[in-house]
Amino acid sequence: MNEIEKKVQSIGVVPVIKLNNPDRDAVPLAKALIDGGVPVAEVTFRAAGAAKAIKAMHDAYPEMLVGAGTVLTTDQVDEAMAAGAQFIVTPGMDPEIVAYCKKVGVQIFPGCTTPTDYHTAYKFGLEVLKFFPAEQSGGIAKIKAMSAPFPMFKVMPTGGISLKNLADYAKNPVIAACGGSYMVTADLIEGGKWDEITDLCKKSVEIVKEARNG
Numbered sequence: 783m784n785e786i787e788k789k790v791q792s793i794g795v796v797p798v799i800k801l802n803n804p805d806r807d808a809v810p811l812a813k814a815l816i817d818g819g820v821p822v823a824e825v826t827f828r829a830a831g832a833a834k835a836i837k838a839m840h841d842a843y844p845e846m847l848v849g850a851g852t853v854l855t856t857d858q859v860d861e862a863m864a865a866g867a868q869f870i871v872t873p874g875m876d877p878e879i880v881a882y883c884k885k886v887g888v889q890i891f892p893g894c895t896t897p898t899d900y901h902t903a904y905k906f907g908l909e910v911l912k913f914f915p916a917e918q919s920g921g922i923a924k925i926k927a928m929s930a931p932f933p934m935f936k937v938m939p940t941g942g943i944s945l946k947n948l949a950d951y952a953k954n955p956v957i958a959a960c961g962g963s964y965m966v967t968a969d970l971i972e973g974g975k976w977d978e979i980t981d982l983c984k985k986s987v988e989i990v991k992e993a994r995n996g
């Protein structure tokens with residue numbers, strides 16, 4: 783694993799963020815995550831101001847690992863990188879985007895759930911994949927089944943993860959980190975509930991730590 787993959791794994795959870803008001807919320811949200819022991823953010827391009835949010839977080843907290851999610855085009859890769867994104871996440875396995883990310887030298891976590899996706903990722907020499915949507919695609923049982931032919935990958939399951947099932951994923955060595963929006967819901971962000979976000983992050987980190995040690 784490279785340094786970014788190792789850092790993601792050591793943090794253990796990756797908040798998947800949609801920010802409607804980056805000017806107001808990006809920096810306090812970044813602080814809330816850092817205070818909770820989760821200095822990483824996947825800022826999705828589902829919201830128009832994603833690049834702005836990435837830049838604001840990266841500028842305010844250069845030590846934080848800030849990446850772009852829901853990236854659907856190579857133009858968005860450019861936009862994200864110009865804003866300071868250190869990693870790119872795509873919902874699906876798009877060989878064009880993976881090839882582009884490798885060419886420009888940015889970390890890519892493509893969404894993979896099928897043997898075909900994994901095989902494509904193998905040909906690119908990737909090591910860590912996003913497994914999306916995790917629960918809806920078969921959850922940890924499917925992730926384990928995929929590890930039989932593809933033991934070389936670690937995955938970042940995302941989709942349907944919460945404090946309730948986090949440990950079930952995190953305790954398996956195939957899991958690099960768990961992604962989710964449960965600690966950064968629209969309600970929490972719109973309500974400026976930064977302490978609650980910090981608390982959810984702390985709980986998440988604790989659960990992952992216990993699951994890995996147990």
Ligand SMILES: O=C(O)C(=O)C[C@H](O)[C@H](O)COP(=O)(O)O
Pocket residue numbers: 798826828851852853871872873914940941942943961962963964
């Ligand atoms: O937009 C993307 O590229 C995504 O990857 C989608 C998010 O990962 C999921 O929406 C998070 O799932 P929940 O934690 O169940 O909310």
